[in-house]
Amino acid sequence: MRKRGLIPTLKVIWHEYAFDSKYSINTRGRSQPNPHNVEGNNVNSGKEYQGYSYYFFKIFMKNLPVNFSESAFIDFGSGKGRVLIMAAEYKFKRVIGIEYAEDLFKESLINIRSAQFESEAIEIVNADVLDYQIPDIANVFFFFNPFDEDVMDNVLNNIDASKLKAPRDMYIVYTSPTFESCFNTRGYEKVFELNNGAKNEGIIYKL
Ligand SMILES: C[S@@+](CC[C@H](N)C(=O)[O-])C[C@H]1O[C@@H](n2cnc3c(N)ncnc32)[C@H](O)[C@@H]1O
Structure with missing residues (x-):
């Protein structure tokens, strides 16, 4: 709240409860995965x-210049599936989550079942992001503080390679950005940035 200010903080908190109860899911709280699984x-x-915040997710979707029904969305580090369920609301052609922790992956399956999206609407893969082959149709990539800079840089290498193999417009939604230099050195174009007080909530890059 110190960085973001009172009003945005209250909106974030209200959305936390409203969205989980709308879908009868539980995606709140923080947790460390079991390192053995x-x-x-x-x-x-x-x-x-x-x-990730429901409230800010809506703002990023409003500023994403794509046709949702023709776009495929990937959440790198999809946790309990919250972002996947939000993305499915926007009727992306495909919504894909990659989560390496088995316990979180299983919770996301339960949440998606509770949210009652058709089974083929959301696809979740229990894998390390670096072992995942990016499909040629994927064009929207979402990151909410999933990993350190080394893994981030390697995922960006894979995204760049996918664009080279199958040229297309691509967008990265990078929320709570901490490793901006990884993005800037690649020459991606910033098309949207959201700041609240002293907090940078996120950036949309075009590739
Ligand atoms: C901050 S949470 C974000 C969850 C989800 N994107 C959301 O906003 O609701 C980061 C997630 O990334 C996952 N993660 C971290 N490193 C990963 C990796 N190398 N491969 C796949 N998932 C990873 C963590 O287990 C955690 O669930």
Whole structure:
């Protein structure tokens, strides 16, 4: 609240409760995955689970210049599935989540079932993001504080390689940005940025 200010903070809190109860899901709170049930070799680079703000997600979607029904969305580090359920509300053609922690992956399956989206609307993969092959149609990539800079840089390498293989407009929604230099050195274009008081809530890049 110190950085963001009172009004945005209250809106964030209200949305937390409203959205979880709308879908009868539980995506609140923070948790550390069980390190023995994590796919891949990047457990030491991973951040704890925390669901992204419903309130700010809506603002980023409003400023994303894509046709949702023709776009495929990927959440890198999808946790309990909150962002996937929000993205499904926007009727993306495909919504994909990648989560390396088995316990969180299982919770996301339960949440998606409770939210009653058709089973094919959301696809979740229990894998390390670096072992995931980005499909040629994916064009919107979402990050909410999932991992350290080394993994982030390698995921961006994979996104760049995917664009080279199948050229298309791509957008990255990078929320709570901490490793902006990874993005700036690649020459991505900033098309939207949201600041609240002293807090940078996120950036949309076009590739
Ligand atoms: C801050 S949470 C964000 C959750 C979700 N995107 C949301 O906003 O609701 C970060 C998530 O990334 C996952 N994660 C961290 N490193 C990962 C990796 N290398 N591969 C896949 N998932 C990872 C964590 O387990 C955690 O669930």
